[in-house]
Amino acid sequence: MTRVVTLAGGVGGAKLADGLQAHLGDALTVVVNTGDDCWRHGLLVMPDHDTVLYNLAGIEQVEWGWGIEGDTRVVMDQLGVYGEETWFTLGDRDLALHIARTARVRAGARITDACLDAQAALGIAARILPMTDDPVATEVRTADGWLEFQEYFVHQRQAPDVLGLRFAGLADATPTPEVREAFETAEGIVIAPSNPLVSVGPVLDVPGMREHVQTARARGVPVAAVSPIIGGRALKGPADRMLAAAGHESSALGVARLYAGLADVFVLDTADADAAPAIAALGLRPVVTDTIMTDDTARARLAAEVLGAVG
Amino acid sequence: MTRVVTLAGGVGGAKLADGLQAHLGDALTVVVNTGDDCWRHGLLVMPDHDTVLYNLAGIEQVEWGWGIEGDTRVVMDQLGVYGEETWFTLGDRDLALHIARTARVRAGARITDACLDAQAALGIAARILPMTDDPVATEVRTADGWLEFQEYFVHQRQAPDVLGLRFAGLADATPTPEVREAFETAEGIVIAPSNPLVSVGPVLDVPGMREHVQTARARGVPVAAVSPIIGGRALKGPADRMLAAAGHESSALGVARLYAGLADVFVLDTADADAAPAIAALGLRPVVTDTIMTDDTARARLAAEVLGAVG
Numbered sequence: 001m002t003r004v005v006t007l008a009g010g011v012g013g014a015k016l017a018d019g020l021q022a023h024l025g026d027a028l029t030v031v032v033n034t035g036d037d038c039w040r041h042g043l044l045v046m047p048d049h050d051t052v053l054y055n056l057a058g059i060e061q062v063e064w065g066w067g068i069e070g071d072t073r074v075v076m077d078q079l080g081v082y083g084e085e086t087w088f089t090l091g092d093r094d095l096a097l098h099i100a101r102t103a104r105v106r107a108g109a110r111i112t113d114a115c116l117d118a119q120a121a122l123g124i125a126a127r128i129l130p131m132t133d134d135p136v137a138t139e140v141r142t143a144d145g146w147l148e149f150q151e152y153f154v155h156q157r158q159a160p161d162v163l164g165l166r167f168a169g170l171a172d173a174t175p176t177p178e179v180r181e182a183f184e185t186a187e188g189i190v191i192a193p194s195n196p197l198v199s200v201g202p203v204l205d206v207p208g209m210r211e212h213v214q215t216a217r218a219r220g221v222p223v224a225a226v227s228p229i230i231g232g233r234a235l236k237g238p239a240d241r242m243l244a245a246a247g248h249e250s251s252a253l254g255v256a257r258l259y260a261g262l263a264d265v266f267v268l269d270t271a272d273a274d275a276a277p278a279i280a281a282l283g284l285r286p287v288v289t290d291t292i293m294t295d296d297t298a299r300a301r302l303a304a305e306v307l308g309a310v311g
Numbered sequence: 312m313t314r315v316v317t318l319a320g321g322v323g324g325a326k327l328a329d330g331l332q333a334h335l336g337d338a339l340t341v342v343v344n345t346g347d348d349c350w351r352h353g354l355l356v357m358p359d360h361d362t363v364l365y366n367l368a369g370i371e372q373v374e375w376g377w378g379i380e381g382d383t384r385v386v387m388d389q390l391g392v393y394g395e396e397t398w399f400t401l402g403d404r405d406l407a408l409h410i411a412r413t414a415r416v417r418a419g420a421r422i423t424d425a426c427l428d429a430q431a432a433l434g435i436a437a438r439i440l441p442m443t444d445d446p447v448a449t450e451v452r453t454a455d456g457w458l459e460f461q462e463y464f465v466h467q468r469q470a471p472d473v474l475g476l477r478f479a480g481l482a483d484a485t486p487t488p489e490v491r492e493a494f495e496t497a498e499g500i501v502i503a504p505s506n507p508l509v510s511v512g513p514v515l516d517v518p519g520m521r522e523h524v525q526t527a528r529a530r531g532v533p534v535a536a537v538s539p540i541i542g543g544r545a546l547k548g549p550a551d552r553m554l555a556a557a558g559h560e561s562s563a564l565g566v567a568r569l570y571a572g573l574a575d576v577f578v579l580d581t582a583d584a585d586a587a588p589a590i591a592a593l594g595l596r597p598v599v600t601d602t603i604m605t606d607d608t609a610r611a612r613l614a615a616e617v618l619g620a621v622g
Contacts, residue, residue: 042414072385078407082432084414092403096389099410103353103395121393 002027002311005182006190009033009048009199011065011236012228013192014055015293019303020190021056021126022296028126029182030056033194034111035138035167035202036149040088041079043098044105047150048199049115049128050097057122061091065236068093087155112176129182131203134173138198139166149198158238162245165197173206183212188310191225193291195239196258197246204262213262222310224265225284226302227252230291231271253278260284265309267291267302285309313338313622316493317501320344320359320510322376322547323539324503325366326604330614331501332367332437333607339437340493341367344505345422346449346478346513347460351399352390354409355416358461359510360426360439361408368433372402376547379404398466423487440493442514445484449509450477460509469549473556476508484517494523499621502536504602506550507569508557515573524573533621535576536595537613538563541602542582564589571595576620578602578613596620 008017008030017030033048047066054060054068061067071091080086090098097118104114111133119128138149141164142156152160183189194200204210217223232251234240240250248254252272256279259266266284268275269291276286287309293299319328319341328341344359358377365371365379372378382402391397401409408429415425422444430439449460452475453467463471494500505511515521528534543562545551551561559565563583567590570577577595579586580602587597598620604610 041410042417043410072383072403074383074403075386075407075410078404079411082407082411082429084411092383092385093389095406095410096386096393099352099354099386099406100390100393100395106353118393 002187002307003029003185004188004190004307004310005029005031005186006192007031007194007200007203008052008192009194009203010051012293013048013194013199014052014060015299016190016192016226016303016306017052017126018055018058018296019293019299019301020307021124022300023303023307025125026127029186030126030128031131031179031182031203032128033199033203034130034132035136035170035198036153037136038148038150040090040098041084042102043095044102044111045088045090045098046101046111046115046130049130050094052128053115053119053122053124056119056124056126056128059122067091088150110176112178127178127182129176129178131175131179131206131209132173133176135169136173136202136206137168138202139168141165153238158241162238162242165201165242165246167202167205170202170205171207175206175208175212179209180212183216186216186221188307189213189216189221189223190306190310191223191259191263193226193228195228195234195237195242196255197239197242210262217264222265223263224267224287224306224310225255225259225263226267226291226306227255227269227272229255229272230269235292251275256282256284267306267309313498313618314340314496315499315501315618315621316340316342316497317503318342318505318511318514319363319503320505320514321362323604324359324505324510325363325371326610327501327503327537327614327617328363328437329366329607330604330610330612331618332435333611334614334618336436337438340497341437341439342442342490342493342514343439344510344514345441345443346447346481346509347464348447349459349461351401351409352395353413354406355413355422356399356401356409357412357422357426357441360441361405363439364426364430364433364435367430367435367437367439370433378402399461421487423489438489438493440487440489442486442490442517442520443484444487446480447484447513447517448479449513450479452476464549469552473549473553476512476553476557478513478516481513481516482518486517486519486523490520491523494527497527497532499618500524500527500532500534501617501621502534502570502574504537504539506539506545506548506553507566508550508553521573528575533576534574535578535598535617535621536566536570536574537578537602537617538566538580538583540566540583541580546603562586567593567595578617578620
């Protein structure tokens with residue numbers, strides 16, 4: 001089985017990771033963004049890690065894109081009684097992960113080890129590695145000033161225009177030994193269809209991470225990126241508006257420009273087939289296919305196509 | 312309304328405090344034992360405070376003697392999936408208190424303030440004051456060595472013989488300003504029918520606490536104690552066996568001996584009426600009445616009797 005490393009953030013990345021796991025099992029390593037990790041109610045919450053985790057475990061809440069299917073919210077309602085903010089909804093089963101993981105981290109465990117323990121407990125085949133064990137905090141500048149990412153993303157429902165992005169702590173972060181080792185043994189690298197600016201961006205911008213990708217490429221490891229933009233729009237989340245606000249084109253081509261020089265293959269939706277020549281002109285081999293992952297079959301089908309491109 | 316301070320630990324004390332609150336409202340201050348507070352899953356849990364809190368809020372789980380009536384245990388079951396110990400059952404609504412309070416304490420709040428916030432949120436009339444904000448840990452020596460209190464009390468279901476008791480941190484603890492002020496303005500003091508050795512004992516043994524009681528007595532404030540032992544038995548918990556193991560008599564008289572010199576009045580059950588003369592001989596005025604608090608009416612009735620004795 002080909003050893004593949006995929007870089008992922010939220011829902012789209014989690015779906016493709018699930019499709020890849022269906023083919024690769026424990027030969028898959030997912031390196032996830034930790035920039036939108038946050039502390040809620042004294043607990044460490046890792047939205048991207050957990051979205052990938054729950055998708056790989058087959059228990060994700062499909063409609064919302066976060067949390068566990070059928071979860072209850074008894075604790076959250078009672079937290080509200082005690083004056084805690086409740087706009088960042090955490091279900092009861094979901095909270096158990098934040099409680100158990102935070103307890104281990106506070107007791108001195110590395111975040112990576114605490115996450116690997118949770119993955120083992122849920123019995124997933126693949127490994128999900130936080131991009132770093134160092135604290136990184138994505139912040140979004142709006143007309144109201146700099147906001148913590150979840151304040152913008154969840155509380156303000158991505159409504160404000162994004163005037164800037166920054167990643168506190170990123171310049172001092174380092175990839176973990178597990179991440180380094182995953183790249184050193186990778187036979188294929190996949191940049192998942194996640195937000196290029198706030199999901200894949202911080203992963204690649206951990207100092208040393210781009211070098212890990214380039215070093216792998218230099219020894220012949222193919223790198224594919226999958227467009228999160230279809231027909232100019234993000235299926236979920238604010239990637240389209242963020243790209244435009246940052247001066248990029250909100251299109252498959254606009255995303256391809258961000259990955260030119262880093263990837264060999266660019267997977268884009270049939271809706272954007274017209275962009276293939278321009279993408280080829282960037283030095284990326286375009287692969288045009290259906291990229292909408294409506295169910296497990298579609299996830300596995302797109303994953304097979306991507307694996308074919310890096311195989 | 313008479314300002315009353317009551318010293319309390321677990322279920323019996325919580326029931327009497329509830330009865331007292333029915334008469335006194337915000338003129339009641341409950342000083343609770345914190346010796347069996349513990350950390351579970353990275354969260355500060357305060358069993359005695361919370362048993363009193365839930366009783367005063369009218370939401371206590373009557374049968375178990377801890378937690379909230381009708382609470383669910385979704386989080387606990389999922390914590391078990393992550394390998395956390397689950398013998399110390401915490402319900403979902405109950406967990407919200409531990410989460411919210413721990414968050415505030417970790418953010419720098421005093422334990423007392425975090426508790427007062429929770430009391431205000433649940434809308435109780437009385438105040439419940441932790442005996443100290445300093446860490447105190449009750450430990451029980453059994454044939455297996457020294458055990459953390461909840462390991463003995465909950466996990467081992469109080470089955471082992473108690474060969475010794477100690478209270479880590481107690482010698483360095485101090486009563487809070489709120490506790491001191493409560494004694495300074497008290498017009499009556501009530502030692503609740505809680506375990507004399509592991510509930511009332513540590514409260515009284517916080518350095519300075521006995522002096523607060525004695526100072527109040529010296530200015531004429533009456534002190535009443537209520538026996539937790541009826542017919543030689545504790546209604547709940549291991550007080551009877553603990554007393555015997557520590558060389559005391561497991562009887563109302565045995566408890567009265569522990570409070571002689573500290574209290575003026577000793578309230579005992581009609582089942583133990585025969586002990587009244589011997590209790591009087593200790594310098595305590597015996598008040599014989601029905602002390603079993605089967606329902607809210609019985610709680611209020613006993614409370615009225617106790618208030619009559621210190622009024």
